Amino acid sequence: MPISFKIDEDVMAMEYAVRGPIPHKALQMKRQGRDVIFCNIGNPHALGQKPLTYYRQVLSLLEDPFRIVRERSIMSKLDAADRMPYQILDLCDELLGKMETGLGAYTESKGLLFIREAVAAYIDRRDSVANPDFVPADPDRVFVTNGASEGAKYVIEMLLADRQDGIMIPIPQYPLYSAAIRKHGGVQVNYYPDEDAGWTLSREMLESAYGSAQADGVCVKCIVAINPGNPTGAVLDRQSIVDVIGFAEAHGLAIIADEVYQENTYGAEFLSFARMLGKRDVPLFSLHSVSKGFHGECGHRGGYLEVRNAPRIEGCDSSFIDVLLKQVSVSLCSNTAGQVLTYLLVSPPEEESEIYDQFILEKTTILDDLHAKAAMIKEAFKKMDGVECFGEIGAMYLFPRLNKLPEGSTDFDYCMALLEETGLCTVNGSGFGQSEGTQHLRIAFLPPREMLEDVLPRWIAFHNDYVCA
Amino acid sequence: MPISFKIDEDVMAMEYAVRGPIPHKALQMKRQGRDVIFCNIGNPHALGQKPLTYYRQVLSLLEDPFRIVRERSIMSKLDAADRMPYQILDLCDELLGKMETGLGAYTESKGLLFIREAVAAYIDRRDSVANPDFVPADPDRVFVTNGASEGAKYVIEMLLADRQDGIMIPIPQYPLYSAAIRKHGGVQVNYYPDEDAGWTLSREMLESAYGSAQADGVCVKCIVAINPGNPTGAVLDRQSIVDVIGFAEAHGLAIIADEVYQENTYGAEFLSFARMLGKRDVPLFSLHSVSKGFHGECGHRGGYLEVRNAPRIEGCDSSFIDVLLKQVSVSLCSNTAGQVLTYLLVSPPEEESEIYDQFILEKTTILDDLHAKAAMIKEAFKKMDGVECFGEIGAMYLFPRLNKLPEGSTDFDYCMALLEETGLCTVNGSGFGQSEGTQHLRIAFLPPREMLEDVLPRWIAFHNDYVCA
Structure with missing residues (x-):
């Protein structure tokens, strides 16, 4: 009998x-040999998406630096197609020079300085265009992290000082937020984007959530915005972002802007919170990741946290940055392969370069394919009784509403039955939170088209059968 | 004026x-251009140690799988020295087959199953020899983590249920433990290995620390043992380990066995807690890492946590394993390059194989070099007034006692002055904790010999000058 703790x-x-x-x-x-399509998670490479040649050639050479010399020396013996591009070799020499100690050494806890500088430069390129209120990013306020989740968890842990401290999150939300708030003993304060209006936000909806929390004695410290949305896929419009910032400013809140899907807008305009914040003195924690976009490098766990207007810490002489640094120091540093990928994410090949055309072709193919697959699934919804899906396509997910589940059946039951029947693994809406009385599921639109062509008709049949039961 | 939180x-x-x-x-x-020797941290590659060829050739090919095909196809055009060994190419094909989705996909949260199986097989090989009480490791109770720190933090966070819950740690200790205990609101309960007896442990010393804590109303849940020691470098003898296990069993405690330096014993016998535990029903959390040993792959953040006799959770139907799994799930998975290195750590090349001789040569060279450098530094201590260093050489550190610091000077002052004067960066003993009235420093014995030959005489001069002041 094991002891009990x-x-x-x-x-x-x-x-x-x-x-x-x-x-x-x-x-x-x-494990029992059944065919399963894992659409429960945004894990593109697991569903056949190929890594970008540029990223992997660089990473591969950095892992085995002796190969850089070797590739140069064997060049003349090889056919053109087998040669490693000079531009890649030169870049690797340059990166190894900047890293000084290769991929095997601990880095500064915040991440290598040249990588943080590249992140800042990327943010500046992205946000400075036609922006009179532009404020440049500061490399010393960038933290390179193991994916974006790590940065979010550090910030949430710090913000939650008392058990009545609360953090506002959109419902539905990515469950990292509810989990981190719960784990650190805070209060989850829900706000409800307007599903029927494409998941848009409004000042009133935020004030209403804040007011209810305050009435319950909750001290709200922060609001989380996920843009593009996860699980909804919705891309926030300008007014929604303006509303969140104005709301945070009025109540002295910090903002966590989860922008890991910023490249997954399929034509819609992405506006960062950093850009829209301009010179206003609202603490902003922005997150990005190598796991999403057209990169899909989930397994490498790369990403960054950028901080603006870091708050002072009450009762002492430190700022949030100092304490964040202490937090990351205890983990020593984020993994170096993830750091390199973060560098490459913010440093695409220059136009007219030897490797640019291939990079753009691969990028465009991946993003076009994702968009097309999302559209295929949305089409299938039209053939399912009582399924509605709101908002433009964004991120890697669709979050349809299931209006006609039989009495007594939940979206959990539905998703479990769907899995058992068709092998399609999705996540029930209740896993993300949803407005009372509604039911949903989240599906990642990542499987290869031929797999979708096979499973969608079976899903339609399952669905129409299920709702008639 | 920024807002304050x-x-x-x-x-x-x-x-x-x-x-x-x-x-x-x-x-x-x-940054100001001074020469600094970073001996404050066990970061071998930062001080010139080379990565193992075997590890990096494999990792490099896995990052760019197209190269495996290419290497085979260009083989005939290359000189023998430029060819990638068949054994490496075959291994990479095998690993990619087992991984299914390459390095870019999230893995199972615990880590890839075949890697956890390899970890279990490694533990079994290590611990089963001449051991009638041998209990095999269970791959489902292995968690592949971002370095060893991550596993330790998860366990400590879970164990500390109440603010009066305590964890026993050796003094001096690696500050991950004090930091994690403090961060999760528990009580640090110190026990004091006997420095003059080579940092050995005894049942009496453990009971004494436990008794004092109990008298203060602390509920001790767990004891941490670090073997070989960090910062002391001491290798625990059989009796010390037997004492810890007997003590934990008597009081119903869990054990965290930090064994990340298990390859750094330089001839002394390493006995794992798992081996010594045998069939006794004491919860044991053992840690290992790719950062130390002869690997030194700190930046890749690989490691594992192995659990034995997982406790049940009071008041519910779950075990510690279930909740640990939930913890790691929120971080999705540890980074894949670190997972692969963990696999390679536990799967060295087979004897008589094409790459075995080179692997053994590199391994032996690194370990012999570390040992020789530790001995050089210990010799230098003999020329420093009032410096004593106890115990055999282990881990990557020496932890000398500074018996003659001038009145009013602390080991912090000493280390800061040493840094400013000589460029040698060490850590003051008070950063690890130490018996009252003693002063120490920790130095990682990692710099190249020629660097040591240069700095040691300067350190001796600095020291003898400092203690006379």
Whole structure:
């Protein structure tokens, strides 16, 4: 009989549906030899998306620096197609020079300085165009992290000083936020983007959520915005962002802007919170990642956190930046392969360069393909009784509403049955939170088209059968 | 005027000396063009240690799988020395087959199954020899993590349920433990290995620390053992380990066994806690890492946590394993390059294989060199007035006692002056904790010999001057 321990109640209470019972069941089915399509998570390479040649050639050479010399020396013996481009070799020499100690050494805890400088330069290029209120990014306020999640968790942990401290999150939300708030003993304060209006935000909706929380004695510290949305895929319009910033400013809140899907807008305009913030003195924590976009390098765990208007810490002489630095120091540094990918994400090949055309071709192919697959799935929804899907296509997800589930059935039941019947693994809407009385699911639009062509008709049949039961 | 926030007091109170003011000063000096030798941290590659060819050739090919095909096709055009060994190419094909989705996809949150199986097989090979009480490791109770720190933090966070819960740690200790205990609102309960007896442990010393804590109302949940020691370098003898296990069993405690330096014993026998535990029903959390040993792959952040006798969770139907899985799920998975290195760490090339001789040569050279450098530094201590260094050489550190610091001077002052005077960056003993009235420093014995030959005489001169002041 093993001994029994009381453990931290906040850790115990935390939930994380994206890797919860449905994906767990899917894994079991796969081990039993069943065909499973993992659409429960935005994991592009797992569904056949290829890594970008540029990224991997660089990473590969940096892992084995002796090869750079070798590639130069064997060049003349090889056919043109087998040669490593000079531009890649030169870049690797340059990067190894800047890194000084290669991929095997701990870096500064914030990440290598030249990478943080490149991140700042990327933000500046992105946000300075036609922007009179432009404020440049500061490399010393950039933290290169193991994916974006790590940065979010550090900030949430710090902000939650008391058990009545709250953080506002959109519903539905990516469950990292609810999990981190729960784990660190804070209060989750929900606000509800308007689904029927394409998941837009308004000042009134934010004030209403804030007012209710205040009435319950909650001290709201921060608002999280996810743009483009996860799980909704919705791209926030200018007014929604202006509303969030004005709201945060009025109440002295910090903003966490989760912008990891900023390249996944499929033609819609992406406006960063940093850009829209301009010179206003609102603390802003912006997140980006190598896992999404057209990169899909989830396994490498790269990303960054950029801080603007870092708050002072009450009762002492430190700023948020100092304490964040202490936080990241205990983990020593984020992994170096992820740091390099973060560098490459913010430093695409220059136009007219030897490798530019291939890079653009690969990028465009991936993004066009994602868009087309999302459209295919949306088309299928039209053939499913009582399924509605709002908003433009963004991120890597669709979040349809299931209006006609049979009495007593939940979206969890539906998704579990869908998995068992068709092998399609999605996540129930309740895993992300949803307006009371509604039911949804989230599907990542990542499987190859031929896989979708096979499964969508079976899903339609399953669905129309399920809702008639 | 930026706004001011109250933040989490536990995060605020946490300290982490290894990356504290002295290394910070060192970094400033380096930016100003001064020569600095970073011995404040076990970061071998930063001080010129080369990565193992085997590790990096594999990692390099996995990052760019197209190269595996290419290497085979260009083989015939190359000189023998330029060819990639068949064994490496075959291994990479095999690994990519097992990984299914390459390095770019999220893996199972615990880490790839075949890697966890390889970890379990490694533990079994290590611990089963001449061991009638051998209990095999279970791959489902192995978690592949971003370095060893991550695993330790998860376990500590879970164990600390109440503010009076305590964890016993050796003094001196690696400050990850004090930081994690402080951050998660628990009580640090110190026990004091016997410095003059080579940092050995005894049942009495553990009982004494436990008794005092209990008298203060602390509920001790766990004892941390670091073997070989950090910062002391001491290798625990059989009796010390037996004492810790007997003590934990008697009081119903869990054990965290930090064994990241298990390859750094330089001839002394390493006995794992898992081996010594045998069939006894004591919860054991063992840690290992790719950052140390002869690998030194710190930047890649690879490692594992192995759990034995996972406790049940009080008041519910879950075990510690279930909740740990939930914890790691929120971070999705550890980075894949670190996972691959963890696999390679536990899967060295087979004897008589094409690449075995080179691997062994590189390994032996690194370990012999480390040992020789430690001996050089220990010799230098003999020429420093009032410096004593106890215990056999282990890990990557020496932790000499400074018996003759001038009145009013602390080891912090000493280390700061040493840095400013000689460029040698060490960490003051107080950063790790030490018996009252003693002063120490920790030095990583990693710099190249010629660097040591240059700095040691300057250190001796500095020291003898400092203690006479």
